[in-house]
Amino acid sequence: MLGVQLVQEQRIRLSITPEMKQSFQLLTMSGQDLTRYLLDAAEENPVLELEEQAALLARIPRRMDQRRYDSYDPLLQAKGAEPTLEQLLIAQIRVMTIPDELENMAVYLAGCVNDDGYLTVELAEVQATLGLPMSKIAAGLELLQSLEPAGVGARNLQECLLLQIRRDPSAALNAEWMVEAGLEALVPFHPGRTGRRLGMTSREAQTAYDYITRLDPKPCRSIGCTERPHYIIPDAIVGLRNGEVHYSLHAAGNPRVSMNEACFRWIREEAPDTIWSTRVAEARAIIRSVHLRRRTLVRVLAAVMEEQKHFLVKGPSALKPLNLAVIAEKIGMHESTVSRAVNGKYIETPHGVYELRAFFASGISTTSGDKTSASAVKRRLKEIIRTEQAQRPYSDNHLATLLAKEGIVISRRTVAKYREELQILPSLERKRWA
Template identity: 70%
Template sequence: MLEMQLVQEQRVRLSMTPEMKQSIHLLTLSGQDLNRYLQEAAEENPVLEVEEHAAPLVRLPRKGNQRTFDSYDPLLQVESAEPTLEQLLSAQIRLLDLPPMVKVTAEYLAGCVNDDGYLKTDLAELSSVLGISVDGLQAGLDILQSLDPAGVGARSLHECLLLQIRRDPSAIVHAEQMVQAGLGELVPFHPGKAGTRLGISSREAQAAYNYITQLDPKPCRSIGCQERPRYIIPDAMVELRQGEIYIGLHSAGNLCVSMNETCSHWIRHGAKDEVWSARAAEARAIVRSVQLRRRTLMRVLTAVMSEQVHFLHEGPAGLKPLSLANVAERIDIHESTVSRAVSGKYIQTPHGVFELKSFFTIGIETACGDPTSASVVKLRLKELIRTEQVRRPYSDSQLAALLAGEGIRISRRTVAKYREELQILPSLERKRWS
């Protein structure tokens, strides 16, 4: 028989307070996202004040010699939006002396072209919808395909390549014949076999193939701007001056947050009001969270840059293996906190702007016992392929052997994996026969 009992016991557990959740959330935000969050919070809470603040650069590992970066907003240098692809095509059509019906049809088809320059709408379907004959639509399509850039208005990759070849006065002989034979002849490509099927020499087949690979399969992808451009404003910056490392937060993502003195004085000494007291508590929590975020981010950046000193001197080739656990142990915080601190953050270095996550790479054991990073191995692999003979490119096994000769021991499968991540073709497709 079941009985109900009232039992009292004592337990200890961690309770996640709203302020802790807020601190964790602010730590994950990038500088630009933090700015938007604080500005929205200041608009809703009059007790909170937000103003731009230039953070100093701090020398590592000692403090001192601080320098202030001037505030700079690259968005002020942005030019106005470029005309869209449809506008550029329509402008070309209006300059042509065409019958009114053909001009209207061509302009309509120009509006149906996608961002890559392809016309994916079926003419027969358009004919039934618009009440225009297929011949009339074909006349408009011929005008569209005669516009710049070459290849616009194509309905397939096959047609796009043919349009570019036919409009190029310096096109290689047999290139059109090779495309008309089918794209299956190009991947994988062997000049002897392709030449035999087309009735040409292997040298002519190789020349035609080399020309075709230089054509643009998406001729309009760089024209127009359907989306607003995205800009990366680094959250921090690091400099190397006279052998000393200076690091600081970027002023664009380092707003100064404080309490409004007038409101705070009125709340403390005026009539008690629960609403205003809650507003003041909310503002204090935001100020503490921002200060904690700043301290945590600086500690993480200091630890990372202290470990990646060779990178600051040599660039990406000097990256050393580093894990989140190494940084967490160095500054005595949890690994998840380090992960949140580096998530979505960028840093400006003497070698360009890098995502903070790119400084955390796995280690690969070398023959001398010193580990190297996967990024360094990829750079070396890319260099080996760049300097290979085009008639005798290195296979993955040969690349693994060459790296082993340099003390980097990785398997053929790892070489293939890194090659694919670098978007480099296999040796058979890199080979040039003439």
Template identity: 70%
Template sequence: MLGFQLVQEGRIRLSITPEMKQSIHLLTLSGQELARYLQEAAEENPVLELEEPSALRARLSRRLNVGKFSSHDPLLQVQGDEPTLEHLLISQLRLQNLLPSLENTAVYLAGCVNEDGYLTMDLTEVMSARGVSMPEAVAAMDILQSLDPAGVGARNLRECLLLQIKRDPLANEYAKHMVEEGLEELVRFHPGRAGTRLGISSQQAQAAYDYIARLDPKPCRSMGCTERPHYIVPDAVVQIRNDEVSLRLNSAGVPRVSLNEACCRWIREIDADEIWSGRAAEARAIIRSVRMRRRTLMRVLAAIMSEQEAFLREGPAGLKPLNLAVIAEAIGMHESTVSRTVNGKFVQTPHGVFELKAFFASGLETTNGEMASAPAVKLRLKELIRSERAERPYSDSQLTALLANEGIVISRRTVAKYREELQILPSLERKRWA
């Protein structure tokens, strides 16, 4: 027989409030992202008031002296768009006295050049698109390839190098022949074998190879850049003053948040409804979350710099192994909180601007029982390769032995991995024969 009864039981349930969720979200934001978030929040909530940093206002007033110019228009200070590569090429074509049909075809080809300077359209497709003959398409391509910089309009790497060699009055006399023989021979270059194949000495082959290596495989990569430059604004600044470490958060660009007193007074006087009371509570929650973010970031940063004080005094060579658990235990927080705090944050140090994640490095055990960080080992590896003899470069096995003599126990495979991460060629390709 079925029946009903009331049963009371206790359960532990983990829940997260909207304010906690907001605090976690703000903790993961960088300074620039936080500024955008606060701007959007202030546009939606009139109770929240933003004040631009005083340092920024001072710089603007000194630089522009806005008080003397009541009709100052900030739009006049906006920088115009940079000309694209296509516009730069077309401007050169306009200066040449070309037949209209030939000029139009050359202008069409200029629009088919990618950001590296290579022609991405086959001439047969140009014939079909423009309704011209093959000789006319070739003539337009030759005009395009005669423009600056040398190598523009090439259809492949081999043609790009040959165009640069042809335009260079000081080109190596054997470089053209070497490129025409095949680029695959330059990957595993050996001056003795190359000289025998070309009928020249190994010294001449080495000189031609060195000249080819100085040519630009992407001649237009610095022209007509369509991407805006990306600037990193550090979230904190670390300095050493009077032999002591000084920490401060960078407030430049991040507005100060506060409550709009007039709006709050109006809400209290009229005994506003739940909507306006909710807006006020939401603004107070944002202010508390911003303050908590500052405190957490400052605590995590202080703990990191305390562990990496040798880095502040010696540079990257003094970087020691570190993980999230050490910092979490030092400040009494969970590892996930530390991970959110360092995510996307940058710090300005006496040795440059670094991402906070860069201070959490894996370690390698040394013969004296201590630990050496992976970045420090990479730096030492780079120094060893820089000091090697060009005619007898160190192999990966020799580099492993040299590091072992310094107390750093590391396998040859790890040395090869670090060398590839540093974008350093193998010993055979680093060797110079003449």
């Protein structure tokens, strides 16, 4: 027979409240994202008030007299939107004295050029779309390829290089012939084998190869404005004063929020329905989360800069190995909280603006028993390669040996990995044969 009884038992369960979730969310945000979030929150909740930051006064040029230029408008100094690549190409076509049919064909093809300057459609596809003879389409393409910069309108890399070579009066001898023979002969390059195959000396092959490597495979990548620039506003400013680390949070990235006194007084005196009470609770939760975010950032920043004090004095070469666990133990927080605090945050230092996560570098043991950061090893590797002889570049194995002599013991595979991250070619492709 089954019995029924009451049993009392004690359990420990971790539950995350909505306010805790909100605190985690705000801590992960960058300063710009936080400002946008608070603006939206203040727009929806009249109890919440976002304090406006005082706008910086525009600096008037020294030669201007403030009394004479009272109507000076700083917005007039703002840079306007740059024209697109298509607009620049069409502007060149419009000033030419050519038949309307040829002009329209070249304008149509200019609209089919991608950001790098390559034609993205087949001529057969253009013929099927417009119903024009191939001779007129080819004439429009020839006109497009005659525009600036040299190489625009090419259909592949080989044609792009040939267009640049043929427009250059100081082009190296045999460079055009070498490209026409095929790009597969250039990677990897050996002047002796290439010279014998193309009927030239190794010195002539090396000279032509050096010239080809200076050509631009994407001639239009820096022309026109295809996307809005991304500006970084540092979340904090760090520096040294009399040997002591000083830091402060940037006002633009750490906005201040408060309660709207008039609205809060009306709610307290009139005692309206629960909707307004909920609004007050939401506003208080956001204010507490913002204050908690500020305190957490200050603690994390102070701990990181205390560990990386030598960076402020000597620069990036003095970065020491550091991980999240060290900072978490130092400030008495969980490692995941530190990770959220450094995510997407930037700080302004005497050596430039750095992402806060850049100060957490993996450590590499040295023969002296100390540790150095991976970024410092990469910088040293880059310096060694910069000083090598062009005719006898260092192999990855030799680079590992040179670093070992300096006390940095890493394998050849690690050297190859760091070299690829630095976008440095292998020794065979760095070698100059003549």
